[in-house]
Amino acid sequence: MVNWYTADPHFGHENIIRFCNRPFRNVAHMEQVLLDNLQACVGPGDDLWILGDLVLGPRAKCRNWLDELFAALPGRRKHLITGNHDTDLVMSLPWDTVTPLAEVRDGPKNQSHTLCHYPMLTWNHARRDAIMMFGHVHDNWRGSRNCVNVGVDVWDFKPVRFEDIAARGAALPVSPHWAEVEPDCGRAG
Secondary structure, three states, rough: OOEEEEEEEOEOOOOOHHHOOOOOOOOOHHHHHHHHHHHHHOOOOEEEEEEEOOOOHHHHHHHHHHHHHHOOOOOEEEEEEEEOOOOOHHHOOOOOEEOOOEEEEEEOEEEEEEOOOOOOOOOOOOHOOOOOOEOOOOOOOOOOOEEEEEHHHHOOOOOOHHHHHHHHHHHOOOOOOHHHHOOOOOOOO
8 A cells, every 4th residue: 555645636727727837738638637647656555645625616516526526536545635725515525534634654664744735834743754745835835855745736747655755855955944943853854
């Protein structure tokens, strides 16, 4: 079983193509690429974590469309970390979990890492190399040393595994606020 992480797919949202300069002809093209990428990565025994903003736009209010979209999402279990555009209707889909914040064990140390739609300055176990995964900011910010954007706009519209997230985090700059929020921490975050 592998955990796959993604954020901000914005299925149904035509304007996100222009807002984030997504390379798609139209919303149908975007949706097909996003679903194809999810299905190519996430296996039937894997868990899919969507860190907010599954859908937006007029079709997001249509239960039949949402049910069909949800059925097309791959994975053994599907989890929603709620974002600012996730309505009660989206949250009522048959997710395995729905929550604004979660800690998930992953990686070679099987330690807890924090998932939230919004980036944070610090989180549980930040001093012990725990990674914070987020979305919300689309292509505006990739994150910092151990706080990594998992949104589709910065991962070629594909979900990612912990190993890839950790590798990207190691290459990102240290947060300019790290010494303020974790002053006694020897590791630069």
